[in-house]
Amino acid sequence: xxxxxxxxxxxxxxxxxxxxxxxxxxxxxxxxxxxxxxxxxxxxxxxxxxxxxxxxxxxxxxxxxxxxxxxxxxxxxxxxxxxxxxxxxxxxxxxxxxxxxxxxxxxxxxxxxxxxxxxxxxxxxxxxxxxxxxxxxxxxxxxxxxxxxxxxxxx
Numbered sequence: 001x002x003x004x005x006x007x008x009x010x011x012x013x014x015x016x017x018x019x020x021x022x023x024x025x026x027x028x029x030x031x032x033x034x035x036x037x038x039x040x041x042x043x044x045x046x047x048x049x050x051x052x053x054x055x056x057x058x059x060x061x062x063x064x065x066x067x068x069x070x071x072x073x074x075x076x077x078x079x080x081x082x083x084x085x086x087x088x089x090x091x092x093x094x095x096x097x098x099x100x101x102x103x104x105x106x107x108x109x110x111x112x113x114x115x116x117x118x119x120x121x122x123x124x125x126x127x128x129x130x131x132x133x134x135x136x137x138x139x140x141x142x143x144x145x146x147x148x149x150x151x152x153x154x155x
Contacts, residue, residue: 003105006131010122013100015071017091018079023069025126032065033129033152034122035145038106040115042074042082042092050117050138051088057142058089066121066149071095073115117141121148 004010014024028034037054039047054061054068061068068090072079079092095101098115106116119141121130130148134140 003107004120004128004131006128008128010120010126010128011103013103015093015095015100016076017069017093018076018083020076023091023093025122028067028069029122029124029126031067033067033124033149035061035066035068035119035149036071036122037068037117037119037141037145038071038095038101038115039117041072042078043085046117046136046138047072048086050141051082051092052086053139053142054090054145055086055088057146060146061149064146064149064153066145068145069093071100073098073101119145121145121152123152 012025014022017023039050041047051070058068071093073095075096076094079094083092106118116133117135118131118133120128123129129152130144132141132144
């Protein structure tokens with residue numbers, strides 16, 4: 001499958017969060033633009049920096065009217081421990097088996113063994129407005145997403 005591109009409609013999805021509750025794309029978009037950051041693994045060093053960066057900027061995202069959610073292939077129990085340990089105020093979605101990654105056409109990185117680190121900003125109509133990928137630049141994911149949601153708010 002071809003990876004989703006800026007300007008494409010994001011396909012509908014439902015995934016369980018860290019509490020096992022369903023997180024529906026349409027419900028999130030009813031609240032505002034969605035920042036969906038995909039990360040490889042709970043509690044790995046770069047993933048922790050990235051998640052904590054989104055945590056530290058959560059007030060800025062809220063002020064811009066955006067919803068933030070993290071996604072990895074870990075299970076809900078692992079996400080619950082990760083969220084509790086780092087006081088993450090947003091949902092962590094369990095994409096066990098990688099169904100959402102496949103639906104979005106996301107490639108695997110580093111010899112096909114590691115999940116890619118990609119952040120998507122989706123507007124309220126479900127259109128992908130920004131995509132950023134960088135395996136080691138955790139903070140840049142936050143900066144890019146925040147700039148995009150602020151620009152969307154200004155429209």
